[in-house]
Amino acid sequence: MSADTEPNGSSRSDEEWERFLRESAAGATDAPKEPSARAREVAKRLRAEPSREPDGWRSYTPARPKRRTGWYVVGLLASLVLLVVALAPGWTVDLFAGDDPDSPPLAAETARPTQAPPAQAGQRPTTDEPFRGSPAARWASGAAGITVPKAKAVGWMSAAKVEQALIRSRDFLVTSSLDRGVLRGERPERAIALINPHQKDVQQLLKTAFRTPSEESDPLLLFSRFRPSHARLVGDIVKTRGRLTYREGKRGALQVTADVTFVYPVTRADAVGDDEIVRTIVRRELVLSWDNPDKVITEPGTFSIVSYTYDMTNGGCGAPTGYFTPPFGTDRRADETGTEVDPYDRSAPITPGDSSGDECRRATRS
Numbered sequence: 294m295s296a297d298t299e300p301n302g303s304s305r306s307d308e309e310w311e312r313f314l315r316e317s318a319a320g321a322t323d324a325p326k327e328p329s330a331r332a333r334e335v336a337k338r339l340r341a342e343p344s345r346e347p348d349g350w351r352s353y354t355p356a357r358p359k360r361r362t363g364w365y366v367v368g369l370l371a372s373l374v375l376l377v378v379a380l381a382p383g384w385t386v387d388l389f390a391g392d393d394p395d396s397p398p399l400a401a402e403t404a405r406p407t408q409a410p411p412a413q414a415g416q417r418p419t420t421d422e423p424f425r426g427s428p429a430a431r432w433a434s435g436a437a438g439i440t441v442p443k444a445k446a447v448g449w450m451s452a453a454k455v456e457q458a459l460i461r462s463r464d465f466l467v468t469s470s471l472d473r474g475v476l477r478g479e480r481p482e483r484a485i486a487l488i489n490p491h492q493k494d495v496q497q498l499l500k501t502a503f504r505t506p507s508e509e510s511d512p513l514l515l516f517s518r519f520r521p522s523h524a525r526l527v528g529d530i531v532k533t534r535g536r537l538t539y540r541e542g543k544r545g546a547l548q549v550t551a552d553v554t555f556v557y558p559v560t561r562a563d564a565v566g567d568d569e570i571v572r573t574i575v576r577r578e579l580v581l582s583w584d585n586p587d588k589v590i591t592e593p594g595t596f597s598i599v600s601y602t603y604d605m606t607n608g609g610c611g612a613p614t615g616y617f618t619p620p621f622g623t624d625r626r627a628d629e630t631g632t633e634v635d636p637y638d639r640s641a642p643i644t645p646g647d648s649s650g651d652e653c654r655r656a657t658r659s
Contacts, residue, residue, distance in 0.1 A: 399431050401440045402536050402639075405552075409638035413658070418570040420527060423558030427572060427659065428637045429532035432556070436467050438533030439553055448545035449585040455547055458583045459537055461487060461594065462549045470517040470555050470577065471531055478616060481516045489584075489595045506615035513608075513617065514601055517555060517575055520616040524559040527570055532556040534639070535576075547583040548599065552576075554639060559619050571619045572659040574636035576604045578643050604643045606636045610653035631655050 416426030424430040432438055441463055444456035469475065469484035480503060488495055502512040512518060519525070535553030542548030554576040560568050580599035584591050591597065609618030610631075631653040 397431075398433055399534075401433070401438075402534055403440055403442075404536075406640050408640050409635050418527075418558060418572070420560075420567050420570070423527040423530075423570055424532055424556065424572070427556065429534070429556040429572070432532040432534045434530045434532060435471055436463060436533070438535065439463050439466060439551075440536035442537060442539065447539065447547050448541045449587075450547050450583065455539065458547055458596070459539065459549065462537055462551060462581055462596070465581070465596075466551060466553055466577070466579075469515055470553075470575070471533075473526075475516060476519055476526060476531075476557070477521050478518050481512075484516065487595055489591045489597045491590045491592070492597045495598050503615060506613040508613055511613040512615050513605075513613070514603065515579075515598075517557070518616050519557075519559060519573075520614070520618065522562055523616070524571075524619050524621075525562050525564075527558040527560050542582050542599075544588045545585050546589070549581045549583065549596075551579040551581070552639070552642075554637070557617075561621055569621050571607050571621060573608045573617050573619050574606050574656065574659060575608065575617075576636070576639070576643060578602050602643050604634075604636070606634060606654055606656035607659055633657050 410428035413426055413428060413430075418425045418427070422430075424432075441459050444452050444459060446452045447455055450458065465484055465487045468487070469481050472481065472483070475481045475484070485499060488499075490496065498510050498514070501507075502510040502514070506512060533553055533555055535551065537549055537551050539547060539549045554574065557573040557575070558570055559573055560570050579601050581596040582599050583596050586593070589597070605617070607619055609616075609620065632655065634654045635657050637658065
């Protein structure tokens, strides 16, 4: 193609060609210029990048938050655990503490439990650990396991007198079921001294029970005793769990109700070393009346017994002897034929007559 020919093949006039040469020589402002190397580089980069709208000087796009589902789940589970602990601390302690002897003791019982304690790992008791494998391993010892409520004025008694009566009610449980001499078969003189001497029916029971025990007059109805020639306690500790409650009774009296379970680890009287250990478990329910001396004949510092009942396992069967007679060896296997009962279940009151009769009730655990 010639220099004076247009791309479409038409000829350029001589006048136009001369004008072009003059303007080029004069440096016309609208004459095309060759781009610099830096400009060519920038243009190349822009062509390579995808096109996008420019950001406004006040515009801001926040970063998208990262999802942390795992931590949310952990937090939810932790909240549920704390809620369970707050609502049922006793249950959670049982659940997580197990049968470790170093586990903290259970909180004091302040109300009737709703279920039996959880099952423990089957472990054989020893002389050093006579409560091993038993829920009682984490119970309090002696009087410490009997919860005494805060005292308030009731009937004829001021709050101070109610407090004193509650302490003496617990003293009766201690002197009747925890005193070492009484447990060895001695007469419970200190416990008897707390009973109203003018209550004829109870005084008649006490008069005959120790001489000629029978189902109607058995010292075991009120006192825990073992025949020294048959069995002896292992160690110096008896585990207990229970509570006292009170309300106003007849004629404005203070009526105290006791519901306490005692666990006695015993072995043969002539046992040597780690011989067979049996736990005799006795639960007692007593209703005591601290009467107004202006309305009832009584003596200061004494109470009348309104009712008494007890439930016992591993304490012997047959005709009353006035003593618990724990079964050992073949005797124990012979006794394990009666109705099954969980002696640690305190979720229901004792049914009257549970321990009476010739049938031996078999403990599902001891």
